[in-house]
Amino acid sequence: MVWNNSKNAQLQFFETIGVLVVLTFFVIIGLVFYSSIQERLSKRAVRQEISKSMIEYVQTLTTNPLLACSFETASKTACFDFYKALSVNATQQEFKHYYESLFGNALITLQEIYPGNSSITIFNSSKPGMNYEQVLVPLNIYNPVTDEYKLGVLIVRRYVIS
Numbered sequence: 001m002v003w004n005n006s007k008n009a010q011l012q013f014f015e016t017i018g019v020l021v022v023l024t025f026f027v028i029i030g031l032v033f034y035s036s037i038q039e040r041l042s043k044r045a046v047r048q049e050i051s052k053s054m055i056e057y058v059q060t061l062t063t064n065p066l067l068a069c070s071f072e073t074a075s076k077t078a079c080f081d082f083y084k085a086l087s088v089n090a091t092q093q094e095f096k097h098y099y100e101s102l103f104g105n106a107l108i109t110l111q112e113i114y115p116g117n118s119s120i121t122i123f124n125s126s127k128p129g130m131n132y133e134q135v136l137v138p139l140n141i142y143n144p145v146t147d148e149y150k151l152g153v154l155i156v157r158r159y160v161i162s
Contacts, residue, residue: 054133069142078139085110105159114151130159
């Protein structure tokens with residue numbers, strides 16, 4: 001009889017160990033699953049934050065009086081002055097620190113779509129090998145000398161640390 005109780009105790013002990021192994025296995029699988037979901041959610045949140053900051057950046061860029069069209073006291077939305085863009089391009093090296101504080105790490109190009117096909121690199125502080133977010137903004141390009149509007153696109157490539 002003593003032998004029988006000892007055998008039952010051993011059997012219950014191994015059953016308990018087996019249950020603990022299975023439970024540990026399920027807990028580990030659950031943790032791996034949970035961590036992969038959290039990683040995906042955090043990556044999505046980072047992408048959303050970068051997109052949000054990119055939208056804010058483009059909004060401030062398109063309304064910047066350094067580049068935007070202005071008529072007496074009013075300014076037009078989604079309009080860049082061609083000669084203002086040329087002057088920023090021409091003085092880019094001279095006022096490099098000012099433009100970098102204003103535009104950050106970016107490549108900003110103004111491209112004419114219609115009726116011609118020319119482009120001006122307004123600002124370039126590109127960093128090779130860095131990741132970037134790019135946005136295309138349709139706008140008018142105003143030439144104050146000829147008083148003409150042309151259809152263009154502002155290509156904003158902002159470099160981000162990922």
